[in-house]
Amino acid sequence: MATRKSVRTVLAAVADPAASGQIAARKAVEFAWLFGADVVLYHACYESSLSGGVLFDSAHLAAARRDHVARAARALKEMAGSLGGPESQVRVRTEWTRAIPEAVARAAIREGADIVVAEPRFRSSRTHRGLSRIDWEVARLCPVPLLLARSSAPYSKPRLLAAVDPGAHGLRVSALDAGIVGMASAVAAATDGSVRLIHCMPETSLALAVRPAVMRREQQRVKTMVRHLAREAGIAAKEVMIVPGNPVEELIDAVATEDADILVMGTNVRGPLQQLLIGSTTEQLMHVAPCDMLLVKPNSFRLASSRGSRK
Numbered sequence: 001m002a003t004r005k006s007v008r009t010v011l012a013a014v015a016d017p018a019a020s021g022q023i024a025a026r027k028a029v030e031f032a033w034l035f036g037a038d039v040v041l042y043h044a045c046y047e048s049s050l051s052g053g054v055l056f057d058s059a060h061l062a063a064a065r066r067d068h069v070a071r072a073a074r075a076l077k078e079m080a081g082s083l084g085g086p087e088s089q090v091r092v093r094t095e096w097t098r099a100i101p102e103a104v105a106r107a108a109i110r111e112g113a114d115i116v117v118a119e120p121r122f123r124s125s126r127t128h129r130g131l132s133r134i135d136w137e138v139a140r141l142c143p144v145p146l147l148l149a150r151s152s153a154p155y156s157k158p159r160l161l162a163a164v165d166p167g168a169h170g171l172r173v174s175a176l177d178a179g180i181v182g183m184a185s186a187v188a189a190a191t192d193g194s195v196r197l198i199h200c201m202p203e204t205s206l207a208l209a210v211r212p213a214v215m216r217r218e219q220q221r222v223k224t225m226v227r228h229l230a231r232e233a234g235i236a237a238k239e240v241m242i243v244p245g246n247p248v249e250e251l252i253d254a255v256a257t258e259d260a261d262i263l264v265m266g267t268n269v270r271g272p273l274q275q276l277l278i279g280s281t282t283e284q285l286m287h288v289a290p291c292d293m294l295l296v297k298p299n300s301f302r303l304a305s306s307r308g309s310r311k
Helices: 023-035 059-083 100-110 133-141 175-191 212-232 247-258 280-288
Strands: 009-013 038-045 090-096 115-118 122-124 129-131 146-148 159-163 194-201 240-244 262-266 292-296
Touching: 009 023, 009 100, 023 038, 023 059, 023 115, 023 175, 038 059, 038 100, 059 090, 090 100, 100 115, 100 133, 115 133, 129 133, 133 146, 159 175, 159 247, 175 194, 175 212, 175 262, 175 292, 194 212, 194 247, 212 240, 240 247, 247 280, 262 280, 280 292
Parallel strands: 009 038, 009 115, 038 090, 115 146, 159 194, 159 262, 194 240, 262 292
Antiparallel strands: 122 129, 146 292
16 A cells, blocks of 8 residues: 655656646656655657658767757756755656657656656547547556646645445455555645545446346445445545446546545556556546546556667
């Protein structure tokens, strides 16, 4: 279970060092100050016009790439000077790479990050609406908890809503659900916030012909597991919500009703052929949730090997 002391390094995935706002960097510095951690401002540089590829590369393009990376590093250093507090060490890292999502994931591993903060960028067109492809891939590949921060406003006694699904993981409380609750509790403790647990129990189709007695026993089993999760984390029973209905719709309603600042959810990893997939409920909420999202992966998650071009 996550604790305040377990967050020692926060990595901010800075999409554009020259942009205004810098939500990811500001939120990373806030987290570092709250947890007494260090900050790494990371930017993966790539500009297609400067990439000559295998056949068309040149010394001129190589020099231009080095200059591009140097400018990004200077911008990050200026940002670090304006954001860093006296209790936090802020480091900057830049590199040239075309495979940006993979680079962010590997930077998190290399820097020993305990959490990554990113600013989600949304796209709306006739063919795509929601997170940008790069942000989507970062969410899939990030090997540690990922905070998708929509606002740089400091947390003021934030309300955290931790969504768990113990019924999906067999007869025991899963490491993923324990991690969700533990991370939510750690953030709440550091920010003087509060946590509510929620489990959405989908209504069973009549076509399944499940006997009412069997269904009642299953519902009671799931409720017992959710309350066990709360008790282990020191969360009062009154802070547990078990609601029937479609999980996406119910979680959106709960965020609005509870005025939640952070929705904490898990991402599912089911095996080597599916290890980069995110659960369908989480996928949908990443596009539409009106608050910050903190995504937690199972302890067993490992970044798949990827060659990722550097040209």
